[in-house]
Amino acid sequence: MSQAIVAPSKLCGSVTVPPSKSVAHRAILCAALARGISRITHVADSEDMRATLGALEELGVQVQREENVILIDSSGKWEDEAEIDCLESGSTLRFLIPVLAALGISAKLTGQGRLPYRPLNTYLECLPPHGAILKTHGGLPLEIDGGLIPGEYELPGNISSQFITGLLLALPLLPGDSRIRLTTPLESAGYIDLTLSVLHDFGIHIRSVEGGWEVPGWQQYQPRDYTVEGDWSQAAFFLAAGALGGDISIHGLRRDSAQGDRESAALYKRFGAQVEWQGEVLTVSGAPLCGIEIDAAQIPDLVPVLAATAALAKGRTVITGAARxxxxxxxxxxxxxxxxxxxxVAITQKPDGLVIDGVPKLSPGTVDGYNDHRVVMALAIAALRGSHSTVITDAISVAKSYPDFFKEYNRIGGKANVI
Known part of the structure; x- marks a missing residue:
């Protein structure tokens, strides 16, 4: 078991955030669905990226890795059958299921950690009526057979956006037009905007309509060179570190990004931090923080780090819309x-959120990281304002999305001893 022993400190300096894992997943899959060679640059290594690239190699796609560049050659034929280990990557699993069904590929999907137990009911309900055969005992392993046909696909909007993204990737491949109709209001809309943006870049056109999307069939993905932008969800950890008394310049972000987590800049301003753009660099420095109200329906991945910040902000913070x-x-x-x-910290759970009354400093203690990369990173940020050292278990789980997190953390003044 790994752990991080984190002493109080301040983070000061410049960081370049890693490439967006969300964008990279989408771009790599789009490249794999194109006929030809695509060059995807600014891709960071992580366990989730390895899951998607490994899946594509199992399917017969030629993948060449050169530092932070991925060459995808999909000019050959995909395999008709495959067995794919999605590791712990929900994106890999949920993006691939409808794509494999659309291509008529027989596949067995497995996973590690909690992934086999994460819900797939949305696909089990909406794909079989359109020709897919899905065999499961409730999670993974999952066997896929048959092939999707065009039509109207109905699903809730208050589910993981990964399900909707999977359909948006798959339906353009079908021999006819389809429609996605949402039965409840859309949550995590930023991730869908991101999907539509990347699809457009690879030559796929989808029309947004009231309550969903119209997806023309017979479309062909186009190969291209593509650069992955910086990750706003990872930048949020450094925004929090700056807000809690540091002074940080963050490089590599797009102001006009379709990533919903760009909302983090506005949220930290609301907490009271000094946040501003200097050219293309986002700067954040500490100031007295006060509790705020946050609707997290569109930004669920930010909740752990927002909770860590709220724990050290004066007054009460209420986070809602986070049941997923x-x-x-x-x-x-x-x-x-x-x-x-x-x-x-005085903190109360609600069915869909948290109520947090902040304290000036954290008490010392040992806390469980739950083998969850975002929980571990959020607790490491909170530990900056501990009265003594904080011990966080499962520190190695940051490798899922940000293997160099503690290296960067220590480089700019952090005191984390990872064992």
């Missing part, structure tokens, strides 16, 4: 509640 966090790599509402309670 109970179905991530961990139950993130439960994980943050238990950890912050151990560290002396």
């Amino acid at each position: 966090l109970r179905l991530k790599e961990s139950d993130r509402l439960e994980a943050m509640t238990k950890a912050l309670t151990t560290l002396g």
